Amino acid sequence: MCGIIGVVSATPVNQLIYDALLLLQHRGQDATGIVTEQDRKFFMHKAKGMVRDVFRTRNMRALPGSTGLGQVRYPTAGDANSEEEAQPFYVNAPFGIVLVHNGNITNAKTLRQELFNTDHRHTNTTSDTEVLLNVLAHELERKTAGQPLTTEAIFAAVRAVHRRVRGSYAVIAMIAGYGMLAFRDPHGIRPLCLSQRHADGGYMLASESVALEGTGYALARDIQPGEAIFINQQGEISQAQCADQASLHPCIFEYIYLARPDSVLDGISVYAARLNMGETLAQRVLSAVPPKDIDVVIPIPESSRPSAMQLAQLIGKPYREGFVKNRYVGRTFIMPGQSVRKKSVRQKLNAIASEFKGRNVLLVDDSIVRGTTSKEIVQMAREAGANKVYMASAAPPVRYPNVYGIDMPTTAELVAHGRSVEEIRQLIGCDALIYQDVQAMKRAVHALNPDLDGFDASCFDGQYITGDITSESIMALNEGRNPAQPEVNGE
Ligand SMILES: N[C@@H]1O[C@H](COP(=O)(O)O)[C@@H](O)[C@H]1O
Ligand SMILES: N[C@@H](CCC(=O)O)C(=O)O
Ligand SMILES: O=P(O)(O)OP(=O)(O)O
Numbered sequence: 001m002c003g004i005i006g007v008v009s010a011t012p013v014n015q016l017i018y019d020a021l022l023l024l025q026h027r028g029q030d031a032t033g034i035v036t037e038q039d040r041k042f043f044m045h046k047a048k049g050m051v052r053d054v055f056r057t058r059n060m061r062a063l064p065g066s067t068g069l070g071q072v073r074y075p076t077a078g079d080a081n082s083e084e085e086a087q088p089f090y091v092n093a094p095f096g097i098v099l100v101h102n103g104n105i106t107n108a109k110t111l112r113q114e115l116f117n118t119d120h121r122h123t124n125t126t127s128d129t130e131v132l133l134n135v136l137a138h139e140l141e142r143k144t145a146g147q148p149l150t151t152e153a154i155f156a157a158v159r160a161v162h163r164r165v166r167g168s169y170a171v172i173a174m175i176a177g178y179g180m181l182a183f184r185d186p187h188g189i190r191p192l193c194l195s196q197r198h199a200d201g202g203y204m205l206a207s208e209s210v211a212l213e214g215t216g217y218a219l220a221r222d223i224q225p226g227e228a229i230f231i232n233q234q235g236e237i238s239q240a241q242c243a244d245q246a247s248l249h250p251c252i253f254e255y256i257y258l259a260r261p262d263s264v265l266d267g268i269s270v271y272a273a274r275l276n277m278g279e280t281l282a283q284r285v286l287s288a289v290p291p292k293d294i295d296v297v298i299p300i301p302e303s304s305r306p307s308a309m310q311l312a313q314l315i316g317k318p319y320r321e322g323f324v325k326n327r328y329v330g331r332t333f334i335m336p337g338q339s340v341r342k343k344s345v346r347q348k349l350n351a352i353a354s355e356f357k358g359r360n361v362l363l364v365d366d367s368i369v370r371g372t373t374s375k376e377i378v379q380m381a382r383e384a385g386a387n388k389v390y391m392a393s394a395a396p397p398v399r400y401p402n403v404y405g406i407d408m409p410t411t412a413e414l415v416a417h418g419r420s421v422e423e424i425r426q427l428i429g430c431d432a433l434i435y436q437d438v439q440a441m442k443r444a445v446h447a448l449n450p451d452l453d454g455f456d457a458s459c460f461d462g463q464y465i466t467g468d469i470t471s472e473s474i475m476a477l478n479e480g481r482n483p484a485q486p487e488v489n490g491e
């Protein structure tokens with residue numbers, strides 16, 4: 001999962017892209033980059049680190065031009081430590097193309113071989129994004145065949161990309177001297193939205209609506225699954241459906257955890273989705289623990305707050321802030337490597353002892369994945385003097401690896417894999433453990449936009465929406481990952 005931005009404007013875009021990236025920082029903390037274009041020349045700065053650290057004044061000054069792209073990276077393929085694999089990626093032919101990508105290409109290994117053997121293209125990293133860019137470049141080359149670029153040729157190239165590439169991809173690219181291209185995979189797994197035309201005639205594309213709103217742009221619509229948009233340098237926009245078969249199945253984990261609650265993705269408010277999940281979770285809590293045995297409901301900040309709040313109201317118990325989050329520590333789940341994630345939970349959260357002392361507390365988190373957070377916070381609640389510690393998760397047990405851009409690639413690391421809820425409860429050390437139900441979760445979110453065809457909820461139900469995922473392909477995807485996987489759960 002990453003955050004991506006694209007802007008076509010009439011005025012310089014460097015500061016605007018920086019501001020938009022800051023609003024997407026929660027989608028990726030490992031690396032960031034911006035590329036701008038002026039007079040057919042690209043200017044790029046990318047490095048490992050957060051937005052505020054990577055772009056100094058001198059770097060910003062070196063990003064002229066009124067069109068540009070930006071990315072914040074949460075690595076899900078290749079080498080998380082490599083500066084080279086930070087985005088944007090660049091190829092010099094045809095025309096010169098730069099590209100940013102959110103998602104995960106599941107047939108990258110096969111495509112890399114095809115690129116070398118048949119297309120005679122060289123890739124120099126283990127990044128799946130570099131593979132995707134080279135497939136696009138190759139198809140653009142074929143569709144133009146030495147002629148000037150037309151919108152029809154661009155859409156034909158995207159059509160060919162959809163036929164060759166598997167997995168999840170929300171993409172924004174710039175073609176030097178021509179304009180900006182954006183497209184979304186045929187299932188719309190990762191989000192991408194388009195702004196209304198700005199007063200200066202420009203447009204912004206972004207992973208989440210919060211990036212538009214926060215920079216003075218208004219949300220127009222989501223890019224449809226399989227659809228491509230091209231905005232030329234005059235600000236004229238064209239669009240086409242480029243997938244043979246498209247269906248809208250966004251990743252449900254966006255609503256559970258990944259996206260900001262103030263974003264609206266595919267017509268669904270993330271905040272409203274979290275409230276609804278809290279509502280259905282409340283019913284499960286009531287059937288598992290008698291209400292008289294619960295004194296307070298305490299969220300695990302940040303992402304669980306709306307669900308916990310709604311749950312507390314429905315079971316008629318006070319909602320209290322028992323853990324304070326250190327605002328200077330980033331999101332722990334998207335940090336690379338288990339040891340840093342484990343250490344960061346204690347750095348990030350501290351208990352207010354008076355909220356726990358002698359009470360029966362119901363802790364609510366948005367999800368339990370490796371069990372890193374819940375194990376620590378149950379212990380912290382006990383250390384703070386809690387009487388009984390119950391734990392509820394607004395998402396169902398995560399039992400299957402994710403291959404579409406959430407970094408949980410192996411079953412071995414998932415606390416719920418191969419364990420019953422009772423076994424997980426013992427491992428986490430709480431007095432009762434209540435999980436959301438898979439169908440109830442889907443219904444709760446779907447109710448907010450019945451036009452959706454469904455969700456990719458593969459990490460909960462093992463149904464991979466692209467239909468081509470096997471245990472062998474999952475193993476192949478993990479080859480060459482750095483930090484190396486698997487990391488064993490519950491330890
Ligand atoms: N997904 C996010 O990371 C935590 C659960 O993961 P884990 O600590 O069980 O791996 C939760 O706090 C949630 O916000
Ligand atoms: N797979 C790409 C994009 C990350 C993502 O969006 O999941 C990378 O690792 O850089
Ligand atoms: O819940 P959050 O958003 O605070 O993130 P994390 O749990 O990954 O620290």
Ligand SMILES: [Mg+2]
Nearest residue numbers: 300301302303
């Ligand atoms: Mg959390």
